[in-house]
Amino acid sequence: MAKGEKATFNYDLCMACGPCVTACPFGCIELSKTGLDRYRTAFPILVKVEACTGCGLCARACPIDCIDLVADPN
């Protein structure tokens, strides 16, 4: 974890199971039903980018390790 990092999702691996959503203490992540295709039921998205502290709790909660913390370009 470093200052300015934000959670990003590897959508090639993500199975939309949801532990990342409940792990975030700031409610930054939601499962979105938009942009679906026949392989997926939902996508996690960072709905509160500014509130994400880069704490990494979501990444630790993900059972398949498909969340990375990357430097926020903004």
Ligand code: SF4
């Ligand atoms: S916990 Fe991981 S696999 Fe599950 S929805 Fe979140 S990012 Fe996707």
Ligand code: SF4
């Ligand atoms: S890194 Fe922390 S603050 Fe950011 S989405 Fe994950 S759990 Fe929430």
